Each structure stands twice: as C-alpha cells, then as structure tokens.
Amino acid sequence: MAGRLIFHDCGKGSSTATHLTFTPDENTTTTHSPTDADSWVVAIHETGDLTKSAIISPFLHRFSMTKGRSTSQDDPQTQSIEVPLTYPVKIEVGSDGIIGRRVTLWSQHAADPIAEGVIGYN
Secondary structure, eight states: OOOOEEOOTTTTTSSSSEEEEEEETTOOSSOOGGGGGGGGEEEEESSOOOOOOOOTTTTEEESSSOOOOOOOOOOOTOOOOEEEEEEEHHHHHHTTEEEEEEEEETTTTOOOEEEEEEEOOO
16 A cells, blocks of 8 residues: 555644544555555554564554544545544654654554555655
8 A cells, every 4th residue: 555644733833743644645556445444553663674574663653543534525545534643743853753763554454564664754
C-alpha cells in the first residue's frame, strides 16, 4: 500500500501533532482499503533504521486508527482517514521528536506491516 501519513495539529501551526491523517495513493492496488482502517495501527519506531525487520524494531509510539473519521465522501478507496492521537507527539528532530524515525502501518490481523517509511518534514 502506498499513501501519505501526515502528523499535524489541525492547522494551528504548532510543532506538536495532535492528529494524523492517512491518504492512500489513488494509483495503488492493494488488498487493504481505508474502509479497513479500524483494524490498523500506526507505529513510530525508536530509530529510522529500515535495514532491520519492523517486527524487531522497538516502538516509541503506537496509535490505533479505530477512532478515525473519513475526511471526504468520495470513493472509499481514495478517501483520507483522520485520527486524533491519544497523546501529542513532537514534530521535530532528536530527543523525543518523530522526524527521521521509522513509521509502520500494521493491520491487527497480519504479522507484517501494510506499509512503512521514514517520517520527514515538508
């Protein structure tokens, strides 16, 4: 699965994220759909190392997508899902910031991640 995972503060301009939004890439064909998001978990790992298996890479933060809401009423395959975080995270580098760390999207029904990458800043 490909898409964008955005950590944000709902437009307040803070360096602390209170929400995350997942938007799937409309050109991706996959067995996972945003309609399955209730079973998804987003994990932020302690490092940005993609050379180790995600299963053995320790988590720094973990968030369930079960409280997500659709941010559009269009095609269910391309709609965004927004989730309030259970606690805020810092959008910065180093210390307890999330930039540069590995992020994985998991299904609670699968052993391997659905998607993974490294958190950047734009």
